[in-house]
Structures are given as structure tokens and as C-alpha cells.
Amino acid sequence: MENTKHVIIADPFPQTMERIFTKETWERLSRIARVESPEEEHMDPDRFDALLPQAVAVIGQSPMPKERLDKAPNLRVIFNVEGNFYQNIDYAECFRRNIRVLNCGAVYARPVAEMALGMAIDLARGITWEHMRFRQGNERYVLEGNRKAQLLTGASVGLIGFGLLGRSLRPLLEPFGCSVKVYDPWLPESVIKEHRCIPASLDDVLSTNDFIFILAGVTNENQGFLGKREFDMIRPNANVMLMSRAAIVDFDEFTDQVAKGKFKAATDVFPTEPCDKNHRIRTVDDVILSAHRAGGIPQAFHLIGEMLVDDLELIMKNLAPVRMQAAQPEIVQRLASKPVK
Structure with missing residues (x-):
């Protein structure tokens, strides 16, 4: 049964929910918690912030500085579904609070x-x-x-x-x-x-x-x-x-x-x-x-959703994620990839 006390904030741009979640993985995700997604390309920042107190997971590349993390006492994991670790997250605070930051680059x-x-x-x-x-x-x-x-x-x-x-x-x-x-x-x-x-x-x-x-x-x-x-x-x-x-x-x-x-x-x-x-x-x-198309094929996008739900199910059971790539303290703040537009 859906846990209505918890929320998953989904703001996946440049991905879309339809691109990364099949019907099966969407149903699995929805059983974990209530999924809140944007009405347009991006979620309204005020709405995003208002949802943070209930959030157990964030899906997407939205900025997560300390002031946002402080509003999210129940947050367990941030899923990057674009493919790179960007410098718009307070990684030190995430590591301190044991908030997982996971990346889909492996797909x-x-x-x-x-x-x-x-x-x-x-x-x-x-x-x-x-x-x-x-x-x-x-x-x-x-x-x-x-x-x-x-x-x-x-x-x-x-x-x-x-x-x-x-x-x-x-x-x-x-x-x-x-x-x-x-x-x-x-x-x-x-x-x-x-x-x-x-x-x-x-x-x-x-x-x-x-x-x-x-x-x-x-x-x-x-x-x-x-x-x-x-x-x-x-x-x-x-x-x-x-x-x-x-x-x-x-x-x-x-x-x-x-x-x-x-x-x-x-x-x-x-x-x-x-x-x-x-x-x-x-x-x-x-x-x-080639126009940056080597990795972005439908099978890879669907795999993002599958891996994400697999790891979220584990995290909600207090187990370690095993499918997606985890941010490492020694490495993540040295990375400098820029988003693909």
C-alpha cells in the first residue's frame, strides 16, 4: 500500500518520467511513496521546497544546497538521472547525514x-x-x-x-x-x-x-x-x-x-x-x-528507472543500494562535467 506520509520528489529534467519509467517500474515506485512530479519541464521551486519536509527521495538534478537539505529531515537518497555528479549539491552535508547520492551513469x-x-x-x-x-x-x-x-x-x-x-x-x-x-x-x-x-x-x-x-x-x-x-x-x-x-x-x-x-x-x-x-x-x-547520441538509447533510459527503483526499495529497507553509482567523498567534488542540453 502507498505510504502517504512520505513523498518522492521527481524533477528529472532533461529526462522525463515517461522516458525512464516503464509501466511496471512506475507502479513499483508508486508503491514506495507518493510521487510528486512537475507540471511542466521543471518543478516550481516553491512547490519543491514545500515538499521537502516529507521527502524520502529526490529524483533529478535540482540544486540541493545545505539550506534545502536542512528542510528535508527524512531525506534518504538523491538520484541523479542525467548521468553526471554536478557541483550543485552539498555533498559534505549529504555524507554527514548519510544521504545517498546516486548516479545513473553506468547505464x-x-x-x-x-x-x-x-x-x-x-x-x-x-x-x-x-x-x-x-x-x-x-x-x-x-x-x-x-x-x-x-x-x-x-x-x-x-x-x-x-x-x-x-x-x-x-x-x-x-x-x-x-x-x-x-x-x-x-x-x-x-x-x-x-x-x-x-x-x-x-x-x-x-x-x-x-x-x-x-x-x-x-x-x-x-x-x-x-x-x-x-x-x-x-x-x-x-x-x-x-x-x-x-x-x-x-x-x-x-x-x-x-x-x-x-x-x-x-x-x-x-x-x-x-x-x-x-x-x-x-x-x-x-x-x-555524432551528436552526443552514443549512450542515450531507449534501453538505457528504461534501465535508469529499473535501477533506481531497485535501489530505492533497498534503501527503504535500511539496506545498501547496489545498482547505481554512489558518490565517493574522495572523488565527487573533483568532477567537472557539464550538463548535456
Whole structure:
């Protein structure tokens, strides 16, 4: 029976309740507590604040400074359903009060990994470019259309970052028999080796691999850390997939290097989104462009709702959540991702 004494505040923009909750997960959520959702895109702030005294959970990316947390004595958990830990929450106060802050980012890892693999094969075999030539009546047959073609099978692969994305991509590379080097200064070498990868320096990953996947998240310390010095190390005709956040590269330099023909590239992310209609990356050859769509597929959105309800049911039973990613005191305030519009 629905607990009418407690409230779940749902303000999930840019998500919608219909996108993330199936009929089944909505019914499960509604059995836990009364769900209060916005009448338009965002919940009215005054209404939000008025509901806080009864709230046991908040769904969404609404600001939660201490003054709001102080109004919510029964609050147990805040669910981020966009995919990043933003700096609009008083995390220290949440940790002090044992309010869980959970993130749905894990749902995007496998879709992004599959997209990254597809982009790598596309770049190596020129699938998109030769398709476009065919549509224009300029197709090239057999070797003529394959002079720069490469096999992923047996190739050398480098991963920059080995969090959720890297660990989802690694099993997809197994059938190709690639040697995989990993640079991730936040992990001990033993973790990298457990995934049948070779721990390596950043310079080694950049200079020795035919396929490079940029998968690192954005922090206060690594914005723009891949610039001219780093891109100059990349092998000619290498394939570079930028899949995490554009802020970790010098995007102008990235564009320049691809324009000069230094390496081929694919990117799902851009410094400003939507990408400026006049941005030079739109006119550069040897780059595949994707409008930040690698992770946002219907299966991933439905999984958000399932994971959220699973964890909320556990929390309301005084058990630890197990499905969503929990904010960690040592890490969360170093993160610097910006919302996708």
C-alpha cells in the first residue's frame, strides 16, 4: 500500500518520467511513496521546497544546497538521472547525514562502448566515407576504396581512462585479439592487469597504438590535458575515438590535427552542445561526427528507472543500494562535467 506520509520528489529534467519509467517500474515506485512530479519541464521551486519536509527521495538534478537539505529531515537518497555528479549539491552535508547520492551513469557504459567499437571499425574501413561516395556516384571498387583500410583484429589498442566506459569496452575487444594498453592514474596497476590489459604511461598509449579510445571523465585537474604535445605523438593514420567529454582535450588542436591528416578521428562530444553550426569540425575530412547520441538509447533510459527503483526499495529497507553509482567523498567534488542540453 502507498505510504502517504512520505513523498518522492521527481524533477528529472532533461529526462522525463515517461522516458525512464516503464509501466511496471512506475507502479513499483508508486508503491514506495507518493510521487510528486512537475507540471511542466521543471518543478516550481516553491512547490519543491514545500515538499521537502516529507521527502524520502529526490529524483533529478535540482540544486540541493545545505539550506534545502536542512528542510528535508527524512531525506534518504538523491538520484541523479542525467548521468553526471554536478557541483550543485552539498555533498559534505549529504555524507554527514548519510544521504545517498546516486548516479545513473553506468547505464550508458555499454551503449557508449558499442558505439566506440562501431566507430573504430568504421574509421579503419572507411565505411561512412565510401558510403557517401557511393551515394554521390563516385564509389571506388576493391583496392581503390581500401588503400588506407586497416584491421582491428590483432591491432594495438590504447585506452585513456578505465572507468565504466573502459571496462565495458574491454570485453568487446576480446574477439579481435588486440593488445590493450591502459593509462589511468586513478587505478592501481593490479586492476588494469586483472582485465587483461597492460598498464602504460600516457605517452606510451599515445605513441604506440593504432586505435586510441579517449574515455576519461572530466575533473578539475584534467581539462584540456590532451593538447598539441600529446596529439603530435599519435601515429600517422591512427584512429582516435573521443567518447567521454570534449573538455579533456584541446578541441581546437584536435580539429587542427585531424584537418592536417595526422590521424583519423570520431567524436560523440563537443565543447559546446549543440555544436555551433559554423564550427570548423563540421567541414574537416577524416572525422566521423555524432551528436552526443552514443549512450542515450531507449534501453538505457528504461534501465535508469529499473535501477533506481531497485535501489530505492533497498534503501527503504535500511539496506545498501547496489545498482547505481554512489558518490565517493574522495572523488565527487573533483568532477567537472557539464550538463548535456
